[in-house]
Amino acid sequence: MKKENLITLLNNYRKQQKCIIGFNVNDIYDLKAVALAADEANCPVMAMTYPPVVELNSSYLCRKMVDGIQPFSKNPIYLHLDHSISVDMCKKAIDDGYDSVMIDGSQKSLKENIAMTKEVVKYAETAAGVMVEAEIGKIMGRNVVVKSDDDFLASVADVKAMVEEAGPHIMAVGIGTAHGFTPQTPKIHFDRLSEIATAIKEPLVLHGGTGIPDIDIQKSIKMGVAKLNVGTIVHTTYMKELYKEMAKDIDSAYPPYLLKSVIPKIKEVVLDRLNVVNFKSKALI
Structure with a gap:
């Protein structure tokens, strides 16, 4: 198994109109489900740890978790720190061997966001190949308050300023997607996505992959999106299926027996998303 440099991989993916999925994982069990699905789909994946997972377990332990499962997987599993608002957490993750980190300053002013990103990019240069x-x-979603389209849509000028001044390798852009399940189908502003894709050469990222229609995912890939984030469908499937198994006999519930039934259910939803980005679903455009 060849594990290609992640920065090179995503740059090539944008050119080739391909996409990797980052799946938020919480422990070894949902990580195993992601690895099994990746092998069945025969493609690399990213295992993403959200800050609460890192705070509970440490970035060091998360790195060791992926290192422990990688030898049993035929495809590369890249470890990514997702939505960190802490520069220090990003630096620690880099020190502990993460392949990729996200510094999320989107709730800050543009100046502050650029400054935070620039600091992390500079630090990442000390560990060659970290994206x-x-x-x-x-x-x-996640208590993010938006007042109008102008409040959440990524400004083309701001995206260009970020890339030119801070130098991130990939750019997540707000174009109408939402984290988690939403009461209405997200309205993706493809016109803005097109403008951004024309303005910068860097691979683009879509967050909120749980609720985006398959056809919209595939359309976005053809417009420059090379990374898709999927989280809610993974952990809700995990929790719901585990609850169902526990409820059958709570007094005799034993984790290894329960997880034998739960892991295949998680794998099923992960594989479904992988089939979409690999253009193996019915939504082909």
């Missing part, structure tokens, strides 16, 4: 993701615009 840095930045964000412009807002991804709705």
Whole structure:
């Protein structure tokens, strides 16, 4: 198995109109499901740890978790720190061997966002090959308040300023997607995505992959999106299926037996998303 440099991989993916998925994982069990699905789909994946996971377990332990499962997987598993608002957490993750980190200053002013990103990019240069993701615009959900289109849509000028002044390797852009399940189908502003894709050469990232229609995912890939984030569908499937198994006999519930039934359910939803980005779903455009 050849593990290609992640920065090179995503730059090539943008040119080739391909996309990697970053799946938020919480422990070895959902990570195993992601690895199994990646092998069935025969493609690399990113295992992403959200800050609460890192705070609970440490970035060191998360790195060791992926290192422990990689020898059993036929495809590369890249470890990514997702939505960190802490420069120090990004630096620690880099020190502990993460392949990629996201510094999320989207709730700050543009000046502050650029400054935070620039600091992380500079630090990442001390560990060759570590990819840095930045964000412009807002991804709705998770208590993110938006007042109008102008409040959440990524400004083309701001995206260009971020890339030119801070130098992130990939750019997450707010174009109407939302984290988690949403009561209405997200309205993606493809016109803005097109403008951004024309303005910069860097691979683009879409967050909120759980609720985006398959056809919109595939359309975005053809417009420059080379990384898709998927989280909610993974952990909700995990929790719901585990609850169902526990409820059958709570007094005799034993984790290894329960997880034998739960892991295949998580794998199923992960594989479904991989089939979409690999253009193996019915939504082909």
